[in-house]
Amino acid sequence: MFQSHNRGIPCQYYSFSLVECLRKRLFFNLVPGIVDIHTMWICRLSVWKWQTRLLLIFLCVAEVAYGQVRYSIPEEMTKGSLVGNIAQDIGLDIKRLKSGKARIFTEDSREYIGLNADKGTLVVKERIDREDLCGQVSPCSLHFQIILDNPMELHRVDVEILDINDNSPSFPKKEINFQITELAVTGAKYSLLNAHDPDVGINTLQSYTLHPSDHFALKTTSRHDDSKYVEMILKTPLDREKQHEHKLVLTAFDGGSPQKSGTVKISVIVLDANDNAPKFSESVYRVSLSENAVQGTVVATVSATDIDQGSNGEISYSFSQHAGKALSLFKIDPASGAISVNDVLDFEKQKQYEITVEATDSGGLVDASKVLIEMIDVNDNAPVISMMSFSSPISEDASPETVIAMFNVKDLDSGKNGQVKCTINSDSPFRIQSPSPNFYNLVTDGVLDREMVSQYNITITAKDEGSPSFSTNKTVTVKISDVNDNAPYFHQQSYVAYITENNSPGVSIFSVTASDKDYGNNARISYFLDGTSVSGMSSAEYVSVNAESGAIMALRSFDYEQIKEFHVSVRAQDGGSPPLSSNVTVRIVIQDQNDNAPQILYPVQSSSSSMVAEMVPRSADIGYLVTKVVAVDVDSGQNAWLTYKLLKAGDRALFEVGAQNGEIRTVRQANDKDAVKQKLTVVVEDNGQPSRSATVNVNVAVADSFPDVLSEFSDMSHDKEYNDNLTFYLVLALAVVSFLFIVSIIAILSVKCYRWRRERMFYKSNGNLPVIPYYPPLYADVGGTGTLKQIYNYDMCGTADSRKSDLKYMRPCSQSNLSLDTSGAQTLLRMPNSMRIDGDAETQVRIGSCTLK
Numbered sequence: 061m062f063q064s065h066n067r068g069i070p071c072q073y074y075s076f077s078l079v080e081c082l083r084k085r086l087f088f089n090l091v092p093g094i095v096d097i098h099t100m101w102i103c104r105l106s107v108w109k110w111q112t113r114l115l116l117i118f119l120c121v122a123e124v125a126y127g128q129v130r131y132s133i134p135e136e137m138t139k140g141s142l143v144g145n146i147a148q149d150i151g152l153d154i155k156r157l158k159s160g161k162a163r164i165f166t167e168d169s170r171e172y173i174g175l176n177a178d179k180g181t182l183v184v185k186e187r188i189d190r191e192d193l194c195g196q197v198s199p200c201s202l203h204f205q206i207i208l209d210n211p212m213e214l215h216r217v218d219v220e221i222l223d224i225n226d227n228s229p230s231f232p233k234k235e236i237n238f239q240i241t242e243l244a245v246t247g248a249k250y251s252l253l254n255a256h257d258p259d260v261g262i263n264t265l266q267s268y269t270l271h272p273s274d275h276f277a278l279k280t281t282s283r284h285d286d287s288k289y290v291e292m293i294l295k296t297p298l299d300r301e302k303q304h305e306h307k308l309v310l311t312a313f314d315g316g317s318p319q320k321s322g323t324v325k326i327s328v329i330v331l332d333a334n335d336n337a338p339k340f341s342e343s344v345y346r347v348s349l350s351e352n353a354v355q356g357t358v359v360a361t362v363s364a365t366d367i368d369q370g371s372n373g374e375i376s377y378s379f380s381q382h383a384g385k386a387l388s389l390f391k392i393d394p395a396s397g398a399i400s401v402n403d404v405l406d407f408e409k410q411k412q413y414e415i416t417v418e419a420t421d422s423g424g425l426v427d428a429s430k431v432l433i434e435m436i437d438v439n440d441n442a443p444v445i446s447m448m449s450f451s452s453p454i455s456e457d458a459s460p461e462t463v464i465a466m467f468n469v470k471d472l473d474s475g476k477n478g479q480v481k482c483t484i485n486s487d488s489p490f491r492i493q494s495p496s497p498n499f500y501n502l503v504t505d506g507v508l509d510r511e512m513v514s515q516y517n518i519t520i521t522a523k524d525e526g527s528p529s530f531s532t533n534k535t536v537t538v539k540i541s542d543v544n545d546n547a548p549y550f551h552q553q554s555y556v557a558y559i560t561e562n563n564s565p566g567v568s569i570f571s572v573t574a575s576d577k578d579y580g581n582n583a584r585i586s587y588f589l590d591g592t593s594v595s596g597m598s599s600a601e602y603v604s605v606n607a608e609s610g611a612i613m614a615l616r617s618f619d620y621e622q623i624k625e626f627h628v629s630v631r632a633q634d635g636g637s638p639p640l641s642s643n644v645t646v647r648i649v650i651q652d653q654n655d656n657a658p659q660i661l662y663p664v665q666s667s668s669s670s671m672v673a674e675m676v677p678r679s680a681d682i683g684y685l686v687t688k689v690v691a692v693d694v695d696s697g698q699n700a701w702l703t704y705k706l707l708k709a710g711d712r713a714l715f716e717v718g719a720q721n722g723e724i725r726t727v728r729q730a731n732d733k734d735a736v737k738q739k740l741t742v743v744v745e746d747n748g749q750p751s752r753s754a755t756v757n758v759n760v761a762v763a764d765s766f767p768d769v770l771s772e773f774s775d776m777s778h779d780k781e782y783n784d785n786l787t788f789y790l791v792l793a794l795a796v797v798s799f800l801f802i803v804s805i806i807a808i809l810s811v812k813c814y815r816w817r818r819e820r821m822f823y824k825s826n827g828n829l830p831v832i833p834y835y836p837p838l839y840a841d842v843g844g845t846g847t848l849k850q851i852y853n854y855d856m857c858g859t860a861d862s863r864k865s866d867l868k869y870m871r872p873c874s875q876s877n878l879s880l881d882t883s884g885a886q887t888l889l890r891m892p893n894s895m896r897i898d899g900d901a902e903t904q905v906r907i908g909s910c911t912l913k
Contacts, residue, residue: 131182132220135190140183143173143219146206147180150215154180160208165448167470172202173219182217190221191258198223198260205499207448212463214499225263225316229255231324232381236310238292238328239424242300243335249279250292251416251428254382255312255322266315270308276328278310283414284432289382292326300330334372334423338364345417345431351407352438359390362397364419364427371422380416380428390415390433399431407437408472439477439526444470445534448499453539456510464490464538465502469522477526488516490538502536510540511577544582544636548574550644557612560651561620569603569648572610574632584635585610590643594626603648605630612646620652621694654699654748660756662690673737673759678730686715686760689722691744693752701747706740707755715760717742730762738762 131144147154156162157177164175172193174185194200202219231253238250257265268290270278275298279291290310298306308326313319340362347360366373377397379387390413391402399415413433420426449466471478482492482500489506502518516538523531550572557570576583587610592599605612610630626648633641674687693700704722706715714734716727724740738760745753 128216128218130218130220132222133184133188134222134224135188136224136226137184137188139185139187143182143184145180146175146182146215146217150206152180152208154178156208160210160213162206162208164204165207165446165468166202166204167446167468171204173204173217175206182219188221190223190260191227193221194260195258196260196264200260205448207466209449212449212466212501214466214495216496223260223263225259225314225318225320227258227263228320229257229265229312229314229322231255231310231312231322233324235325235327238326239331240294240298240328241331241334241423241425242298243333244294244298244337244425245335246294246297248294248337248425249428250276250294250426251380251382251418252278252290252292252310252326253324254289255324257312257314257322259314259316261315263314263316265312267313269311269313270326271311272308275306276308284412289416298330300332304330306330331424334368334421334425336366336368336372336421337425338366338375338419338421338427340364340417340419340427340429343429345429346434347431348434348436349401349405350436350438351405352440353401353405355401355403357401359399359401359433360431362392362399362417362419362429362431364397364429366419366421366425368421368423372425374422375419376421378418378420380418382416385410386413386415386433389413392417405435407435407474408441411435437474437477439473439524439528439530441472441477442530443480443522443524443532445520445522445532446470447534447536450536452537453515453541454504454508455543456508456540457543457545458504458508460504460506462504463501464504465536466499467502467520467534468499470498471522471524473524473526477524479525480522481525483521483523485519488518490516490518492520508540510542510579511546513540514579515539542579542582544578544634544638544640546577546582547640547642548576548585548632548634549642550574550632552644554644555646557646557648558651559614559618559648561618561653562655563614563617565614565616567614569612569614570646571612572605572630572632572644572646574610574642574644576634578634578636582634582636585632586635588631588633590629590631592627592629594628595623599626599628602626603628612648618650620650620696621656623650625649652696652699654695654746654750654752656694656699657752658691658693658702658744658746658754660689660691660744660754663687663756663758665756673761674724675761675763676726676730676738678732678734678762678764680726680730682726682728684726686724686726687758689717689724689742689744689756689758691722691754691756693746695746695748699746699748703745703747705743705745707743714738714762715740724758724760734762736761736763 129144129146129149133141133143146152147157154177157175157180162175162177164171164173170186172184172186172188174183175181176183188202190200193202200221200223202221204217204219206215206217207213208215233253236253240248240250252268255265255268257263265288268278268280270276270292275294275296277293277295279293280288281291282288292308292310306326306328308328309323310326311321311323313321341364342362345360345362349357349359353359362377364375364377366375376394377392378394379390379392389401389403389405390399392399397417397419399417412435415431415433416428417431418426418428446468447465448468451464454462454464469480469482471480480498482494484490484492484502489504489508490502491505493501493503495501502520518536518538520534520536521531522534523529551574555570555572559567559569572587574585574587576585586607587605588607589600589603589605594602600615602615602618603612604615610632612628612630628646628648629643630646631641631643633639676684676686689704691702691704693702702722703719704717705719706717706724714726714728714730715724715738717724717740722742722744724742740758740760742756742758743753744756745751
């Protein structure tokens with residue numbers, strides 16, 4: 061409900077019926093039978109509710125437009141009493157109160173009003189005593205804010221505490237004593253103790269009565285702060301002889317309903333013969349005093365005079381009894397009238413003091429004067445920063461104007477001393493907004509980058525405009541959470557890796573490493589091979605990369621002579637969502653090994669090359685270029701550096717070969733003793749480790765005429781032909797011996813089988829058997845490669861009847877001679893055509909080193 065213009069009465073009260081108004085009169089502290097004017101006015105409005113409803117709606121809506129929610133409740137309400145439906149009045153759903161974690165923030169630590177978020181209502185949380193809360197200040201209001209998060213909202217709520225007449229007027233003393241001379245003139249004033257009623261408005265002190273009132277009357281005077289004090293005035297002269305003492309009763313009444321009162325007794329003793337009262341020089345003394353005045357500082361000096369003589373003219377100064385708190389803060393010198401500071405002053409507690417000073421002579425005559433002390437504020441309070449809400453961490457992609465913190469700044473000083481400016485350190489991407497006085501928001505004011513700054517220590521400085529200025533600092537730490545806004549990066553634009561050829565598959569070639577400025581999973585990097593080709597094949601056929609370490613491993617053995625280098629592209633990808641990646645090129649260089657021997661290009665070595673010769677005339681000079689050996693090595697570097705050496709020559713003193721160029725030159729002139737035919741063997745070595753080499757034979761003819769060369773080299777060709785023929789015959793003989801050996805084995809096995817079958821047939825039939833030749837054991841080995849340990853000579857006599865044949869052992873020899881008697885008409889043994897022996901002739905066969913006859 062919102063405040064109307066009718067003294068803070070909630071708008072909803074105007075809908076009461078007349079009966080309801082009468083029932084609620086106790087709520088407004090009405091005296092039984094008497095209806096309070098406000099309640100009566102409200103009840104009358106209920107009769108005209110249809111006519112006034114539009115007006116009330118206008119008033120309530122006007123207050124909403126003002127942006128402030130106000131409630132009015134009486135003091136002393138019981139705990140849990142309803143204040144108002146805040147959710148309905150500010151237009152919020154109860155779900156929003158719960159989701160926004162609605163809470164109450166007060167500038168003071170004590171909370172009198174509580175929030176019931178489940179119902180959206182404000183209730184009384186603690187007993188509220190308006191007099192303890194506000195004293196004499198009226199109106200008395202509780203100010204607090206309702207804060208909601210996600211998004212942040214701030215609603216100001218004012219609850220006015222209405223006074224009820226729960227206090228009676230009271231006097232500081234039970235009895236007041238006066239001594240008044242009988243010569244006191246009519247109209248003499250005597251200050252009385254003021255009654256005190258902590259209530260306000262109509263419920264506070266309203267009037268005084270004095271009883272009896274035969275000689276004295278009362279005069280009520282108002283101060284600047286609307287408080288009242290009373291003076292007793294002599295209206296008829298006193299006569300001590302008639303009555304030396306007067307007993308009076310002073311009664312103070314408030315204006316509440318029901319009305320309450322308090323009394324004090326007054327005793328007046330009539331003195332004799334002092335007919336002149338002291339007189340102050342000024343009726344009001346006005347002074348200004350700084351609140352930081354030290355104890356003993358003289359504030360003002362009052363002065364009064366008395367025209368009486370003697371002891372009746374001696375004046376003493378004192379404070380009036382109704383000076384209140386000033387009695388403890390100030391003191392007065394009774395003789396001089398000097399008023400000085402007696403205690404610590406505080407402008408924030410009280411801004412003005414009014415002191416009544418009395419001048420009393422020895423006869424009891426009194427005059428009074430006022431001293432008005434205006435306090436001057438001193439900047440003695442530093443601002444106080446109260447953090448209301450704070451969010452951390454925040455995402456580094458947070459948009460500008462994002463609210464991070466909400467705080468309140470309060471300075472108890474006034475004027476410029478209480479005007480506060482809030483600033484933060486300028487090197488941070490944040491700034492301060494002030495949506496309402498004393499309330500500030502810390503918002504983002506630029507682009508955040510966690511990779512540059514992961515957290516900010518923001519110092520909020522609240523500085524007032526006093527002199528000297530006071531300031532308060534509060535540091536908050538704002539952490540920046542990471543988003544995947546940085547792709548992995550390699551420390552170089554490209555890499556070069558080296559591997560020696562003939563490597564083992566699976567060996568590590570190189571390792572690439574990428575970095576990512578992000579954090580956590582956004583910085584977790586995996587490595588992959590991108591689709592590159594090497595010699596028409598995918599790079600994945602050559603190498604692989606470890607996804608975690610970035611190690612590049614060979615999948616095959618490389619050959620420098622086939623491929624000298626290739627490029628692969630490695631992609632580094634982070635674990636963010638979506639993932640970011642970057643590529644780098646790795647050039648893999650194959651290093652050469654000495655795995656190839658030199659190759660001779662010239663002279664060309666072939667079967668006919670031995671007939672080619674370089675001719676050197678006998679008249680050639682020293683250094684004559686005979687020929688040049690040309691060789692290459694498919695390796696590279698020092699593995700391909702070739703060195704030429706002359707290994708074998710007919711005469712080393714005649715020729716030499718260049719170690720670097722392979723040129724064969726003469727080192728002296730040829731003479732008649734030098735052979736025509738010169739055969740040189742040149743060795744070509746590379747510079748690898750270990751070294752590899754190749755050899756070449758070079759024929760050189762030393763002669764002056766071409767016919768001499770032909771005749772000499774024709775003999776060489778004959779020798780060559782002879783050697784070639786000899787090699788051919790040796791191969792042929794070996795083949796024949798092998799063939800004969802196999803045939804012999806087959807023949808012996810066949811004979812054995814045949815004889816075995818004939819013997820079985822003979823035993824069964826007991827008839828004549830065919831002639832079976834007889835062979836000695838181990839006959840087959842004639843070349844030293846079979847089962848015989850040595851080569852032996854045998855004499856064998858063969859007849860048609862195998863049983864009559866004979867074999868005679870002679871002696872071992874290098875050639876075995878077998879003499880066969882072929883007088884018989886039948887063939888002894890069936891053999892292959894090439895070894896067939898007929899009975900008509902004597903045949904000699906040479907096998908290896910033996911001869912068969």
